[in-house]
Amino acid sequence: MYILIAGGGKVGTNLTRSLLREGHEVTLIEQRPYRFEKLEAEFEHQVIRGDATEIFILERAGIKRPPDLLVAATGDDEDNIIIGQIAREKYGVGNVIARINDPRNQPYFDLLGVSPTVSATGAIMGLIEHEVPEHGLIHLLELRKENLEIVELTVDENAKAKGRRVGALKLPEGARIISVVRNGSAEIPDEDTQLEAGDQVLAILEPGKEDELRRVLIKD
């Protein structure tokens, strides 16, 4: 694959190194002179110096070919959004991945169609939630385009859903229980499946309805 990476910070540099090792063709763009010199010593002609939000720099880096993939990995969210938009809409780059530095900027990436996105903060928060589930609900997967997500809840001794049939639960509109994991084995529940303490319940629902689901299954 031919891959263009904007931003030679820690993320962009390590990504470049890994992708080159896998045999891909990579061009890295870095603006800061000091940083560029270090990168040039390692990557030689595979790194070019300039502002990756400047159209002529992107063209010098080969965006017209176009690349199979562009990664907007600078430390500035606005820059990553603009790079992603220009790549996709002006040059028809099919695959764009953008780094989010401040998770509060996620709505801008969504609104302007720059996706998928990767956020270190978001990823670590996800792990914290998984390791230390403070709210009894873990986000497993987000299907952003489809506006759906999959979450996991554990039915404990005091849970409202304990001892109740799946069919008798008043789930939020559009929510479905897709799997019940009991003693390590998963089954697809039907209306008559009775939930027991210790069950891990996987549910699919629209983002934002987690609280409603938790009220129905765990407690008010």
Added chain:
Amino acid sequence: MIGSGRVGSTVALQLQLSGWDVTVLDENEDSLGRLGDSWPGGFLVGHGMDLALLREAGIEEADAVVVTTDGDNTNLVIAQAAQKQFEVPTVVVRVLDPARAQFYAARGLRIVCPTAAAIETLVGVVRQAETV
């Protein structure tokens, strides 16, 4: 008004004088000074990408948004959000880089590019001298 530098603050003052109800948003508290000693409009300190702050500034009811922070990309992102998310009827944005200005203008943003204007004027003046 998002961004209250030389351009933003002067635009704010002029619009305020002609009867507009103007709220100014800037990252730097000191930029309030550019609006004179008795600025009667609103003034909020913070980043123009802060959605809660934009709402607090009244972007949902705004008739017009002018974006003139010192970052082209920041301006382009905020202007697109004002147009698409908040459906502000009139959005105008300053972009210094002519190439990005041209690309986004073609996509329906109302853009002012001082660099392109300067180039045009400079070239025009010299060409006129040629014909004299």
